[in-house]
Amino acid sequence: MRDPMKIALLLNNLNGGGGERAHVMLANALAHAGHAVELIVVCRTGPCDALIDPLVTVTDLRAGRAVRALPALVRALRRSQPDLLVSAMVIANVLAALAGYFARGIPMIAIEHGDMNEVYHVDRGQLAARVGYLLAPHIYGRFARIYCVDKSTQLTVAAFRS
Numbered sequence: 001m002r003d004p005m006k007i008a009l010l011l012n013n014l015n016g017g018g019g020e021r022a023h024v025m026l027a028n029a030l031a032h033a034g035h036a037v038e039l040i041v042v043c044r045t046g047p048c049d050a051l052i053d054p055l056v057t058v059t060d061l062r063a064g065r066a067v068r069a070l071p072a073l074v075r076a077l078r079r080s081q082p083d084l085l086v087s088a089m090v091i092a093n094v095l096a097a098l099a100g101y102f103a104r105g106i107p108m109i110a111i112e113h114g115d116m117n118e119v120y121h122v123d124r125g126q127l128a129a130r131v132g133y134l135l136a137p138h139i140y141g142r143f144a145r146i147y148c149v150d151k152s153t154q155l156t157v158a159a160f161r162s
Contacts, residue, residue: 006036008082008106010073012066012091014046019113023088024051031055038080042069042095066091067131070098077103089113094132097139110143112153 009027014020024039028051031037037056044060052058059076063069077085077099085108087096093110100108140146140157148154 004034004036005083006038006080008038008040008077008080008085010040010085010087010092010096012042012089012095014041014044014048014052016047019089019111020046020048021051022113023086023111024048026086027056028053038082040073040076042066042073042092066095069095073099074102077106082106084109086111090132090136093143094135094139097142098135100142107144108142110140110146112146112148112157 007030009023009030011020011023014024027037027039031053032055038059039052039056040059040061042061042063042065044058044062059080061069061072061076063072073095083106085096085100085106087093087108088111090112093112096108096110100106146157148157
């Protein structure tokens with residue numbers, strides 16, 4: 001194995017969706033592989049909290065909503081100084097990209113779990129989601145890599161990264 005890394009993973013919350021569950025499983029697997037893993041959540045609520053392995057450090061920003069979490073996220077990243085930040089889903093991805101302006105030098109990876117055009121119509125009642133979908137095309141270029149879970153998602157992301 002390569003040298004262990006300090007890896008921070010960012011989620012909006014721990015609700016029971018597939019994206020949250022997948023990100024928690026990723027955190028657990030990375031910790032079991034010997035990396036120092038910090039799972040940062042905007043608000044530590046939801047059933048996926050019970051799935052977090054004790055090897056994973058959890059930082060609850062206690063912001064309640066993503067639109068208020070940016071200062072706390074920047075402080076957390078400056079304190080922990082991870083080698084890599086991995087965020088998942090549009091709200092956390094936009095938050096990570098914005099934090100990258102202030103916590104410079106941290107390579108960032110985003111994971112998208114849904115076709116943004118399709119999901120936008122479901123989530124647009126939420127202020128953070130609405131803002132996230134509007135900002136994403138302008139700031140996703142800050143990520144070193146963006147991984148998409150399916151072809152539809154990949155096409156959406158590719159359309160606004162070009």
